[in-house]
Amino acid sequence: MSTDFQTARVALGVRLRELRTEAGLTGRELALMLAWQPSKVSRLEHGKQTATKTDLEAWAAAVGAASTTDDLFARLRNLETQHQSWRRQLSAGHRGVQERIGAEQQATQTWRGYETSVIPGLFQTPDYARSVFLHGSNVHQSPQDTEDAVRARMKRQDVLYEPGKTFRVLVWEAALLVLLCPREAMAGQLDRMAGLIGRDNIELGIIPLGVPIASTTKHGFWIFDESRVTVETISVELRLDAAEDVELYGRVWDKLNEAAVYGAQAHRLIARARSSLSA
Missing domain, CATH: 3.30.870 (Endonuclease; Chain A)
Structure with missing residues (x-):
């Protein structure tokens, strides 16, 4: 995996974590809302797993920040562009x-x-x-x-x-x-x-x-x-x-x-x- 790709994935994870904490949610609480394993939330936030558009859309909706969906999609596109x-x-x-x-x-x-x-x-x-x-x-x-x-x-x-x-x-x-x-x-x-x-x-x-x-x-x-x-x-x-x-x-x-x-x-x-x- 290229350094550029991983750097972009970590940056996306940081933004996801910011949105979660701003909503006052723990990782476990967010995972429960999304019917995910808590480990998936952790992997996404630490740049160890690549999010899909569906993941990002669900995340934004769950933390009450649907308006950030386009920004998250743009970050994903930047990640996909190596x-x-x-x-x-x-x-x-x-x-x-x-x-x-x-x-x-x-x-x-x-x-x-x-x-x-x-x-x-x-x-x-x-x-x-x-x-x-x-x-x-x-x-x-x-x-x-x-x-x-x-x-x-x-x-x-x-x-x-x-x-x-x-x-x-x-x-x-x-x-x-x-x-x-x-x-x-x-x-x-x-x-x-x-x-x-x-x-x-x-x-x-x-x-x-x-x-x-x-x-x-x-x-x-x-x-x-x-x-x-x-x-x-x-x-x-x-x-x-x-x-x-x-x-x-x-x-x-x-x-x-x-x-x-x-x-x-x-x-x-x-x-x-x-x-x-x-x-």
């Missing part, structure tokens, strides 16, 4: 992060992803990935275990060839044009992207620059088995598993997908980006 600091994750370099992601993706069957300015890691060539990791190390001032990280990322790509796995990925055309690596490496990366089009288990859509869209292209995100979402910001990795968050990101992906092109049209955009490298 913030994984990149500084902490990269303290020993990128390799460990890649191996952790690789282990997690073994349990995933369907990916829906969207990237705005970088080629998705699952589709990167070694040369492109090398540049990405070097940039990341410089920004976060983390250890440069670049070659180990590249090997770990390439190993992660074995999942592309496993039966039963489906990848539905959207990339904004800008990602084909941003030079995060030398031009020769970018040419190889674009060739790799073109080669993925037409694969049975990969749906690669490109969102053209200038096309009307029904949703903003704020940041990249990935939806795993329609059950959780990850979002990478500059400082943290967000892990969202609340049903409403997963549904929200699913709707945004659907809107972006309406603007994407596939097949021959996607090939033409990749070819145009490649030709610009020699301009």
Whole structure:
């Protein structure tokens, strides 16, 4: 369990205890009112058990503080949103992060992803990935275990060839044009992207620059088995598993997908980006 998650759960417990004591109730009295075991009240107040929305609603009603229900729900959402600091994750370099992601993706069957300015890691060539990791190390001032990280990322790509796995990925055309690596490496990366089009288990859509869209292209995100979402910001990795968050990101992906092109049209955009490298 992450430190951030536990800290948020303890904070929620403190607030629950405040509401109980303000109502002049003991833990046993509250448990009796709710038909709970006294140990459940104690576990919730000490951050040793995660409350459900039903628990919070019942608690607020029992202590005569129904008006605090929305606040408690918001605290629960904050708890469910796990913030994984990149500084902490990269303290020993990128390799460990890649191996952790690789282990997690073994349990995933369907990916829906969207990237705005970088080629998705699952589709990167070694040369492109090398540049990405070097940039990341410089920004976060983390250890440069670049070659180990590249090997770990390439190993992660074995999942592309496993039966039963489906990848539905959207990339904004800008990602084909941003030079995060030398031009020769970018040419190889674009060739790799073109080669993925037409694969049975990969749906690669490109969102053209200038096309009307029904949703903003704020940041990249990935939806795993329609059950959780990850979002990478500059400082943290967000892990969202609340049903409403997963549904929200699913709707945004659907809107972006309406603007994407596939097949021959996607090939033409990749070819145009490649030709610009020699301009």
